[in-house]
Amino acid sequence: MDLIVNGVRHTVALEAEMPLLWAIRDELGLTGTKYGCGLAQCGACTVLVDGIAVRSCITPVESVAGQQITTIEAIGEDAVGRRVVEAWVAHQVPQCGYCQSGQVMAATSLLKQIAQPSEAEVAAAMTNLCRCGTYNAIAAAMRQAAQG
Amino acid sequence: MTFLATPEAAAPLNLSRRGLLGAAAGALVLGLGARPAASQATPAAEAMPNPFAALLELRADGTARLQMPFVEGGQGVSTALAQILGEELDLEPARLLLECAPPGARYKLPGAPRVTGGSSSVRTSIAPLRRLGATARAMLVEAAAIRLEVPAGSLTTEPGFVVHAASGRRIGYGELAEAASAQPVPAGVTLRDRDKFRWIGKPVARLDVRAKSTGKMVYGIDLAVEGMLQAAVQHAPRYGMEPAEIRNEAAVLALPGVHSLHRLPGAVAVVADRWWRAHRAAETLQVAWREAAPGAANAMPADFSTRALRDRQQAAPGPGITAETAGDASGALKGAARVVEASYDAPLLAHGQLEPPSALASWNAEAGTLELWVPNQAPDMYLPVVARAAGIAPEKVTLHSxxxxGFFGRHFLYEAASPFPQAIALTKATGRPVKVIWSREAEFLRDAFRPAALVRFRGGIDASGLPVALEAEIVCDHLLNRTFGAPADRHDRTVVEGIANKVYAFPNRRVAHVVQRSPAMVGFWRSVGHSYNDFFMECFLDELAEAGQTDPFALRQRLVEKSPRHQALLAAVAELSGGWKRGPFTAPDGSRRARGIALSSPFGTEVATIAEVSIQDGRARAHDVWVAIDPGSIVNPSTVVEQVQSAVAIGLSSALLEEVVYEHGTPRARNYDGYPILPPDQMPRVHVRIIESGAPMGGVGEPGVPGVPPAVVNAVFALTGQRIRSLPLSRARFGRVS
Incomplete structure (x- = not known):
């Protein structure tokens, strides 16, 4: 099957049910996307599929073959993604940082769909877990990124 | 936990106030089997080694690398150390790369422990690191003086350069590094005046934030080496059981990518070319588990349940091992105008760090050497155990940290709680480098949990409502015995911290540890004994206030009237929250709310916490948490605020949601679906005020935690009239409040 990741087409021979997360991490060697729970509980594995946030740990790789997959490694190639990263840096969001690839991807997805989300829309979209409790910094960074 | 302790008191050593040459006194790294309570402060200063020999590398491009004693896990230690070193070395913190040093004496920063824990990193390393930076700077200046043929006294530095102002000549540190390293190490150095600090005490941006915002930070789980295989494990459902027959061995071996199957102590491992293939195969394995041999150490019995553990704790006979005593507690209770009795309990807790444990091991059979990458908080403790697991001498091991x-205490050395012995066995068996990753489910079976604890309180108040006697028997495992081999016939100071030696100093008191082992593996969890004892003590104090018809805030003011530091702290948190008001009151959104207060003294730092709660759909909800924190003095105010935010989140998570439940010898939850941790929509606003009282520097990473559960639970009482004495609050349903 063909995987298009960060604009590059890869022809891979993988089990259809292998989660996208592990195709990205182990087959393509892109380790910025994290494994946290394997159950779509924590969101550390969030990537974009055709611009929409997807929890890659439960997404069978075959189901996204041929679609545009964006991982944190390409975040700088997206104008919204760059804005999100700058907001994350300005607000000193990450602590241990392990969940933050997923947080940045979830934020980028939201802002690509809704440029100026309401607090409720932010709450609905930003559900990834952070054991360091950086939630208030994430919220502040979201407000900055949303102001463009 | 306090790693820095003199036998008689848990107060941290005052490094910052000692003469600098004498300041290298400090914590000893606790070895396995060491008696923590007996670890003595080193009496004499350790000599400063040549900074360039191992610790500090100055590079031609103007950057530098410090092999630091600690590991970075989000607490901001690498930035704080860069600020400290940079201040004295005269190098911008942003030009410093900090890595956790390998184990071994040559990487030891004199006076600083090699343990990342006990909220001790900055307070133990600030003095020796300043000295190291100043020593390196002096040697650079000497080398430049020789190079330029001018007196050293005519030279100054500016960040990254030695400068000869008279001639306008400048030499970069990198260019001088080799010559500087050949200079004699000066016996004494002059440190920068505090009022000239550019980076210490300033909100310097953390150095790793951009890498962590762009997926570039590499964690242990991300590592790969040439020719590496990956492994997943199926753990025995109960510790102590061993694999017997594998019913579908041939079928699993035939799965795509599977390399081999291995029976390991308490586990079966599948090695494959890709981790998910190994994981799927490991989950597919049909293993018959043999019961542990009778008398096997730490074996988990089939009938263990946390409900029964709590009942046993409740029934455990006192009086326990006395940890603190003053006056005559039982006599004063007899003579008290009123006696209040209550028991409180708190459950086992999981660490729940987002990064699942992993270990990458590479065995070189010819050389008999092992290279190992494993997340850990204490490289020098791991090294001998790793060497033993590999069957080689420690000098044959290269250990990377x-x-x-995330860690929160997860990565100390606990029995069977790290994948490294499995990785070592597998690399030796396969002859290839092997990375073991524990699935989240595998992790929940082998985490070393925060011990469950129960306290039986008796408190006496006099006719004026003032507490005059306190008796506390804390029934809990002996963590220091199980972790470090501390003597089990003496109390575990981590089990009584937060109740013993409390600032209130009731005139008659007895605090005791009733040791009761539990079969669950236990470990250090962010703020250790404070994480439950401050909940117990500060809620029981509110009960005493209630019995004496005193306002809880006013009672605390009375109880700390001899301590200006605590008076200031209470005043600060009250002011920060707009003035103490207990409630209930109606918030602008129409909801009924109330506030609770707690005082805690963890890790050499003083903290006052106020929480505001409401009841929504029968559940407690925290809206705002105000924290006044006095660590004495600080290095990075931004990091302090961030650590308090983080501590409030995990403290609130423990108060509202978290509980490891065992039934039939196994934990009921194996992932975040069954063990919820605080989600973003339950995060309160957090307001922080830092007070630098000038007291000896305390810790920062943990102290924000323990005040949160009691402040929340006290607020819940003020709002509902229900006194919750058992966490988490999610077990309780609250009715409509008026």
Whole structure:
């Protein structure tokens, strides 16, 4: 099957049910996307599929073959993604940082769909877990990124 | 936990106030089997080694690398150390790369422990690191003086350069590094005046934030080496059981990518070319588990349940091992105008760090050497155990300590709680490098949990409502015995911290540890004994206030009237929250709310916490948490605020949601679906005020935690009239409040 990741087409021979997360991490060697729970509980594995946030740990790789997959490694190639990263840096969001690839991807997805989300829309979209409790910094960074 | 302790008191050593040459006194690294309570402060200063020999590398491009004693896991230690070193070395913190040093004496920063824990890193390393930086700077200046043929006294530095102002000549540190390293190490150095600090005490941006915002930070789980295989494990459902027959061995071996199957102590491992293939195969394995041999150490019995553990704790006979005593508690209770009795309990807790444990091991059979990457908080403790697991001498081991995707106490050395012995066995068996990753489910079976604890309180108040006697028997495992081999016939100071030696100093008191082992593996969890004892003590104090018809805030003011530091702290948190008001009151959104207060003294730092709660759909909800924190003095105010935010989140998570439940010898939850941790929509606003009272520097990473559960639970009482004495609050349903 063909995987298009960060604009590059890869022809891979993988089990259809292998989660996208592990195709990205182990087959393509892109380790910025994290494994946290394997159950779509924590969101550390969030990537974009055709611009929409997807929890890659439960997404069978075959189901996204041929679609545009964006991982944190390409975040700088997206104008919204760059804005999100700058907001994350300005607000000193990450602590241990392990969940933050997923947080940045979830934020980028939201802002690509809704440029100026309401607090409720932010709450609905930003559900990834952070054991360091950086939630208030994430919220502040979201407000900055949303102001463009 | 306090790693820095003199036998008689848990107060941290005052490094910052000692003469600098004498300041290298400090914590000893606790070895396995060491008696923590007996670890003595080193009496004499350790000599400063040549900074360039191992610790500090100055590079031609103007950057530098410090092999630091600690591991970065989000607490901001690498930035704080860069600020400290940079201040004295005269190098911008942003030009410093900090890595966790390998184990071994040559990487030891004199006076600083090699343990990342006990909220001790900055307070133990600030003095020796300043001295190291100043020593390196002096040697650079000497080398430049020789190079330029001018007196050293005519030279100054500016960040990254030695400068000869008279001639306008400048030489970069990198260019001088080799010559500087050949200079004699000066016996004494002059340190920068505090009022000239550019980076210490300033909100310097953390150095790793951009890498962590762009997926570039590499954690242990991300590592790969040439020719590496990956492994997943199926753990025995109960510790102590061993694999017997594998019913579908041939079928699993035939799965795509599977390399081999291995029976390991308490586990079966599948090695494959890709981790998910190994994981799927490991989950597919049909293993018959043999019961542990009778008398096997730490074996988990089939009938263990946390409900029964709590009942046993409740029934455990006193009086226990006395940890603190003053006056005559039982006599004063007899004579008290009123006696209040209550028992409180708190459950086992999981660490729940987002990065699942991993270990990458590479065995070189010809050389008999092992290279190992494993998340850990204590490389020098791991090294001998790793060497033993590999069957080689410690000098044959290269141990790497990668940045941690969260830790909170998870990565100390606990029995069977790390994948490294499995990785070592597998690399030796396969002859290939092997990375073991524990699935989240595998992790929940082998985490070393925060011990469950129960306290039986008796408190006496006099006719004026003032507490005059306190008796506390804390029934809990002996963590220091199980972790470090501390003597089990003496109380575990981590089990009584937060109740013993409390600032209130009731005139008659007895605090005791009733040791009761539990079969669950236990470990250090952010703020250790404070994480439950401050909940117990500060809620029981509110009960005493209630019995004496005193306002809880006013009672605390009375109880600390001899301590200006605590008076200031209470005043600060009250002011920060707009003035103490207990409630209930109606918030602008129409909801009924109330506030609770707690005082705690963890890790050499003083903290006052106020929480505001409401009841929504029968559940407690925290809206705002105000924290006044006095660590004495600080290095990075931004990091302090961030650590308090983080501590409030985990403290609130423990108060509202978290509980490891065992039934039939196994934990009921194996992932975040069954063990919820605080989600973003339950995060309160957090307001922080830092007070630098000038007291000896305390810790920062943990102290924000323990005040949160009691402040929340006290607020819940003020709002509902229900006194919750058992966490988490999610077990309780609250009715409509008026």
């Amino acid at each position: 990668p940045p941690l995707g």
